[in-house]
Each structure stands twice: as structure tokens, then as C-alpha cells.
Amino acid sequence: MLKLSQENKIIDLPDLNRFRIGDEVIVDASADNDRFEGIIIGIELTRRYSFGPLEPSITLLHDGYVTDGFKPIDCRKVDLPSIAPISSGIAAEVQSDNVNSGGECRGGQTDQPLASNLSAHQDLSAYQARVAAAHHALFHDDPTDVAERVARFFEEAVETCQAFGLDFADAHHLVNYTYGRPVGEPTKEIGAALLTLASLCVVAGYDLAACGEADLEKLQRPETIARIRAKRSTRHGRGPLPGIDPAASKGAKERKE
Structure with a gap:
């Protein structure tokens, strides 16, 4: 009613x-x-x-x-799976690590209670759904795939670490260290990637949600869509580098002329 x-x-x-x-x-x-x-x-x-x-x-x-x-x-x-809450020991360690001797919070840490697991899941699902909807304008006639998304995620992860001062030598040490260990399972590694990124934002003082919203808003601008589509139309195959294939660029130029 x-x-x-x-x-x-x-x-x-x-x-x-x-x-x-x-x-x-x-x-x-x-x-x-x-x-x-x-x-x-x-x-x-x-x-x-x-x-x-x-x-x-x-x-x-x-x-x-x-x-x-x-x-x-x-x-x-759909029935949502139950998600175990963060243990009090881990929560206390994170909170303690982000409070200095003067009692001031770093990294945006507050004394507000944690949101429920259900609410957090809904917020993440909503953001992922909006990203999926944004895919249509970018990839509807030139589909992307897992290999390309992995390469772009790795590129952005490296650029994030570079922005926070990780140097070339340490980056290579970490790549060698990681590839010297057993291959992980995607579900676990996605969770760890999200968790460690959120932890970085807490310590460094960045709002993870605000950063994500800003980039999604930029992604949906007409000029951004046009730039990405033009770049992908002349990319060199499905390789990992986001470079330009000279032959494809020449063909696009000739068609335009």
C-alpha cells in the first residue's frame, strides 16, 4: 500500500x-x-x-x-554468506598503530563503530555494479578480458606504490619474492589486495571510498571514454603493456583521411 x-x-x-x-x-x-x-x-x-x-x-x-x-x-x-567479524586483537592492533603519543588519530581513524558486515558488503557490491555498468560505454563493441584487466590492475597497483615512494629496486625485489612463492587462490588474493589497500589509506590518511568515487566519476566522462576507446583501438594485441601499435595507428589515420 x-x-x-x-x-x-x-x-x-x-x-x-x-x-x-x-x-x-x-x-x-x-x-x-x-x-x-x-x-x-x-x-x-x-x-x-x-x-x-x-x-x-x-x-x-x-x-x-x-x-x-x-x-x-x-x-x-540471494542469501548472503556470513562474514566473520574482525577479531578484537587485530582491530586493537590497527587502532593502536594509528594513534600517536598525543592521542591524535592518523590516517582518518575515528572512534566510530565499524559498519555491519552486511552494510559493507552492500556498499562494495553497489560500487562494483556501477563499474560494471560503466564497462558498457567502454567495451560494448571491443570486449575486454581477464588478461587485460589483470595487466591494468597491476599497472595501477605499481603506480600507487610508486606514488608512495617505493623505488624501482624494491619493486623488483618484491616481484621476485612473490613469484618465488606458490600461486595463490583468486578469492583470497582479491580480499588481501582490498584489505591491504584500505590499511594503506588508513595509515596514510586517504579516504578509500572518496578516491574510488572520484576515479569512477572521471571514467564516465565523455572525454575519458573517447580517450580510452581510441587508445584501445590501436593497442598492440592483448599484451600486457598499454602501448600503441604503429601499424594499427597508421591504419586508423588512413581510414580517417
């Missing part, structure tokens, strides 16, 4: 308010679609016709596509 809450005067739609941006949901098979899983990237009220009533509409990212027009009744949440 549609009603105005007397407490906050906002529209109260219990069925719709069960969902948040970033929720993972299942849409069961129907006459219009097969069963699939997706991520909510939009929630709004729309009119089917200009004179009609407002109706809830949910936009989903699924299987590389963005589809809108789903109703709350069409979707059900």
Missing part, C-alpha cells in the same frame, strides 16, 4: 524498500524471461504512461546487460 509516513513524510513502499542498490537478487523464470541472477543498480518510481500512476521499477545488471522495469515481486534476494 502507498502511504506517507507521518514521521518522515517520505513515500513508504514496504515491498520496494526491501531492496537496496547493490543487492544480489534472483529473478525466477516467467513467460518473458529465463531464471537469472543479477545486481540491483537502480530503484525508482516511474509511470508506464504519462497520465498513469507511479509504479516501482528496479533496474538490474545481469549477464552483461542492463534491464529495467522489474517489479519488487519479480525479485528475491
Whole structure:
């Protein structure tokens, strides 16, 4: 039932308010679609016709596509796995490490309680869903792949370390050290990469979420999209370096002329 809450005067739609941006949901098979899983990237009220009533509409990212027009009744949440909380020993160590002798916090550390694991998962899922949606403008007719994404992630990770003063020799020592150890499992290593980046931001005084939002906003600018698409159209195969293939550049120039 549609009603105005007397407490906050906002529209109260219990069925719709069960969902948040970033929720993972299942849409069961129907006459219009097969069963699939997706991520909510939009929630709004729309009119089917200009004179009609407002109706809830949910936009989903699924299987590389963005589809809108789903109703709350069409979707059900995927059960999220339980995530173990940070142990008090580790939390105390991090907090102690970021407070100087004068009691002042470094790296943006505050005395606010940690957000719930569920809320943190939803925030990360929402950001990942928005990145996935941004992929369409960049890669819809020139698909990227895991090998290219790995190379670009490594490049940005190295540039981050370089920005914080890691020199060439130490970087090579770390590469040799890492490649001299057993190969890790992706899920564990992704988690460790995210955790250590967040830890770096805590100690160095940077807002990880704000940095990520700023770069995503820049990525979605028309001039950024045009630059990346032009660069990728003349890249040299699927190799790791983001260089330019002279032959491809010459061919693009000739086509333009």
C-alpha cells in the first residue's frame, strides 16, 4: 500500500524498500524471461504512461546487460554468506598503530563503530555494479578480458606504490619474492589486495571510498571514454603493456583521411 509516513513524510513502499542498490537478487523464470541472477543498480518510481500512476521499477545488471522495469515481486534476494567479524586483537592492533603519543588519530581513524558486515558488503557490491555498468560505454563493441584487466590492475597497483615512494629496486625485489612463492587462490588474493589497500589509506590518511568515487566519476566522462576507446583501438594485441601499435595507428589515420 502507498502511504506517507507521518514521521518522515517520505513515500513508504514496504515491498520496494526491501531492496537496496547493490543487492544480489534472483529473478525466477516467467513467460518473458529465463531464471537469472543479477545486481540491483537502480530503484525508482516511474509511470508506464504519462497520465498513469507511479509504479516501482528496479533496474538490474545481469549477464552483461542492463534491464529495467522489474517489479519488487519479480525479485528475491540471494542469501548472503556470513562474514566473520574482525577479531578484537587485530582491530586493537590497527587502532593502536594509528594513534600517536598525543592521542591524535592518523590516517582518518575515528572512534566510530565499524559498519555491519552486511552494510559493507552492500556498499562494495553497489560500487562494483556501477563499474560494471560503466564497462558498457567502454567495451560494448571491443570486449575486454581477464588478461587485460589483470595487466591494468597491476599497472595501477605499481603506480600507487610508486606514488608512495617505493623505488624501482624494491619493486623488483618484491616481484621476485612473490613469484618465488606458490600461486595463490583468486578469492583470497582479491580480499588481501582490498584489505591491504584500505590499511594503506588508513595509515596514510586517504579516504578509500572518496578516491574510488572520484576515479569512477572521471571514467564516465565523455572525454575519458573517447580517450580510452581510441587508445584501445590501436593497442598492440592483448599484451600486457598499454602501448600503441604503429601499424594499427597508421591504419586508423588512413581510414580517417
